[in-house]
Amino acid sequence: MTETTAGALRSMPVGPLAATVAMQTLATMSLYSLPAVAPAVAADLRVNGTLVGGFVATAYGVGILSALLSPGLIRRYGGVRATQAVLLAAAGMLALAAASRSVAGIALSAVVLGLGYGAAAPASTHLLVPHTPRTVFNLVMSLRQIGVPLGGVLAALILPPLVLAFGWRAALTVELGPILLLILALEFPRGRWDAGREPRLPIRIGSVLQPFLMLADRRLRRLSIACFIYSGVQLCFVAFMTVHLTTVVGFDLVRAGQILATYQIAGSVSRPIWGWIADRLLSPTHTLAIHGGGMAVAATLASQFGPSWNGAAVFAVALLAGCTAGGYTGVAYAEYAHLGGARRTEAAGLGTALMFSGGMLMPPVFGAAVTGLGGYGASYLVVAALALGSGMLLGWQPRALSP
Numbered sequence: 523m524t525e526t527t528a529g530a531l532r533s534m535p536v537g538p539l540a541a542t543v544a545m546q547t548l549a550t551m552s553l554y555s556l557p558a559v560a561p562a563v564a565a566d567l568r569v570n571g572t573l574v575g576g577f578v579a580t581a582y583g584v585g586i587l588s589a590l591l592s593p594g595l596i597r598r599y600g601g602v603r604a605t606q607a608v609l610l611a612a613a614g615m616l617a618l619a620a621a622s623r624s625v626a627g628i629a630l631s632a633v634v635l636g637l638g639y640g641a642a643a644p645a646s647t648h649l650l651v652p653h654t655p656r657t658v659f660n661l662v663m664s665l666r667q668i669g670v671p672l673g674g675v676l677a678a679l680i681l682p683p684l685v686l687a688f689g690w691r692a693a694l695t696v697e698l699g700p701i702l703l704l705i706l707a708l709e710f711p712r713g714r715w716d717a718g719r720e721p722r723l724p725i726r727i728g729s730v731l732q733p734f735l736m737l738a739d740r741r742l743r744r745l746s747i748a749c750f751i752y753s754g755v756q757l758c759f760v761a762f763m764t765v766h767l768t769t770v771v772g773f774d775l776v777r778a779g780q781i782l783a784t785y786q787i788a789g790s791v792s793r794p795i796w797g798w799i800a801d802r803l804l805s806p807t808h809t810l811a812i813h814g815g816g817m818a819v820a821a822t823l824a825s826q827f828g829p830s831w832n833g834a835a836v837f838a839v840a841l842l843a844g845c846t847a848g849g850y851t852g853v854a855y856a857e858y859a860h861l862g863g864a865r866r867t868e869a870a871g872l873g874t875a876l877m878f879s880g881g882m883l884m885p886p887v888f889g890a891a892v893t894g895l896g897g898y899g900a901s902y903l904v905v906a907a908l909a910l911g912s913g914m915l916l917g918w919q920p921r922a923l924s925p
Contacts, residue, residue: 554764584636611638814913
């Protein structure tokens with residue numbers, strides 16, 4: 523390690539990074555809590571367990587609005603206060619869901635979570651950028667994004683045993699403890715971390731459209747198109763991998779679940795590696811272009827899955843998909859912040875809204891295509907073409923997005 527690199531690592535914003543990772547982890551764990559306890563909720567409320575998909579979609583849908591509205595609120599009240607608001611929304615969702623006696627209550631809890639969840643990335647960006655050396659910028663932003671898969675893993679590992687021991691309502695309530703503790707702990711550094719807030723900044727509802735004005739910048743427009751597609755590809759793999767492997771390849775549910783876990787772990791582990799590559803070896807834009815190529819290869823191989831495929835080959839495809847479709851977001855958010863400049867918070871809100879939109883829209887279209895075309899082959903080939911086209915859009919620019 524060079525002296526310059528060592529110095530940059532020592533100057534990493536450890537406090538803000540730890541706080542934002544913890545916030546993202548707890549907020550994402552809340553998002554995936556209902557899916558993790560869905561069978562118990564369905565049995566108690568006497569509804570179809572598949573309705574849990576609507577919970578996640580509702581949270582993401584409302585999250586799009588909160589992502590677009592949050593930049594002005596963050597600048598006025600500060601990144602710490604916005605981070606606390608995200609956590610408060612997560613706590614409100616858990617409390618409301620635990621007390622719900624109907625599907626309507628569960629749906630309302632999803633709305634409450636969405637009101638804060640979309641602000642997670644803009645608030646984190648606002649806190650991290652001023653304290654992060656440029657030489658480790660992509661690495662820091664990628665480390666922050668580990669909170670997303672970590673939250674999903676914690677929900678899957680911790681909540682089911684708690685449900686068996688105490689019931690699903692108590693399991694959700696247990697999550698309130700660390701969330702409330704983090705809200706309180708953030709009060710201590712707030713004076714320092716929110717020193718640059720703008721308390722007199724006016725807040726207008728029309729500001730929800732302001733982030734889209736940034737698409738006039740060709741570099742942000744290309745990045746946004748790619749991130750919309752990448753997010754959709756990511757969610758297509760997550761949503762359909764288990765059913766694809768059980769119905770087409772012939773794996774049992776346990777084995778298919780292990781492959782899905784491989785995908786998720788690969789995405790988590792690879793994020794800081796990609797961040798380091800974008801800081802040290804390639805430009806962020808070209809790093810993201812490689813992601814598109816990797817997604818295209820993985821989707822093309824997935825289109826060929828069949829009973830003749832062995833576990834090792836499927837594992838390798840899941841590993842490639844996880845490292846690319848599951849590993850791009852840290853570098854993407856770093857590039858949004860870099861290109862946004864002084865409007866980095868608005869740029870992060872724009873990126874969040876477009877990634878949420880891709881994750882909401884592409885999987886249903888993919889599922890309809892699987893049904894309409896009679897299989898996964900053609901659908902995955904279309905996904906591969908979209909990912910490859912997005913990668914080429916980023917990689918073939920006249921000049922790199924960042925110096």
